[in-house]
Amino acid sequence: MAFDGRQGVRRLVLSHAEMAELIARAGVTLPPGLIPDDVVPKGDWAPEEEQALAVNLAVLAKPIVAVRMETAVPGRVLRGLFSISGHLGASLFSLADASVELSLFNAVDLGAELLRAVPPAAGTGEPLDGVVDLADLEWQSWTWQRDDDLAARARQLTCGSLSALVTGGSPDGAVIAGQIAWLLTGDRWTGLRPMNDGSRKVRLEPVTRADFPVWVAAIMDAESPSRP
Numbered sequence: 001m002a003f004d005g006r007q008g009v010r011r012l013v014l015s016h017a018e019m020a021e022l023i024a025r026a027g028v029t030l031p032p033g034l035i036p037d038d039v040v041p042k043g044d045w046a047p048e049e050e051q052a053l054a055v056n057l058a059v060l061a062k063p064i065v066a067v068r069m070e071t072a073v074p075g076r077v078l079r080g081l082f083s084i085s086g087h088l089g090a091s092l093f094s095l096a097d098a099s100v101e102l103s104l105f106n107a108v109d110l111g112a113e114l115l116r117a118v119p120p121a122a123g124t125g126e127p128l129d130g131v132v133d134l135a136d137l138e139w140q141s142w143t144w145q146r147d148d149d150l151a152a153r154a155r156q157l158t159c160g161s162l163s164a165l166v167t168g169g170s171p172d173g174a175v176i177a178g179q180i181a182w183l184l185t186g187d188r189w190t191g192l193r194p195m196n197d198g199s200r201k202v203r204l205e206p207v208t209r210a211d212f213p214v215w216v217a218a219i220m221d222a223e224s225p226s227r228p
Contacts, residue, residue, distance in 0.1 A: 009105040016098045018043035026054050028061035031068060033079060034092055034100065056104045059083050059090035065168030065176060067216055069117050073160035073184055080117050084110060111213035118162060118209045125186035127206035128154055134200040154204060160184030166219045178219035182207060
């Protein structure tokens with residue numbers, strides 16, 4: 001059970017009860033929503049196994065940088081937490097059948113690990129590209145929408161979404177905080193990039209699965225005061 005950096009990653013599937021038992025034994029607190037609150041902790045591990053798993057929990061509970069994600073696509077909803085602390089990274093995914101996947105990996109491999117939370121899309125449909133008012137993308141029936149063809153096409157094509165909250169601190173003391181929102185429009189991922197002009201407008205731009213770690217890295221880099 002001990003983590004071997006030469007292997008690059010360690011993964012383990014646990015029931016909700018087993019994960020709750022690990023959390024209770026370690027005395028840590030994780031963000032809500034990953035493990036049901038009403039789960040009765042239950043599990044039994046050898047001391048060396050519990051010690052190895054405690055490393056995962058330590059990284060998850062006290063990260064330098066954390067990425068909280070939720071992805072919803074037809075037939076699948078995935079909630080996950082990625083954390084980096086020192087040279088190690090850890091992730092926790094909610095799975096079907098009342099279970100979770102707990103992983104430990106090298107921090108330099110965060111980008112590759114993040115891709116596991118982004119379902120692939122064929123990307124053969126017409127891309128959406130342009131600026132829209134965020135209100136025009138809302139689906140509530142009581143929301144008034146302007147006559148915006150691009151926003152209307154986005155609403156019509158949207159069949160899934162991805163959201164991420166990136167938080168933490170940079171090595172030079174800056175606070176890291178940013179959000180990412182993507183839509184699955186037909187068989188393409190479309191990113192929503194804020195215009196940062198004081199308005200509620202966003203730019204829709206075609207993205208691919210491989211772009212997600214780049215968007216996360218951009219939030220981490222933008223918050224650094226050493227950036228020119």
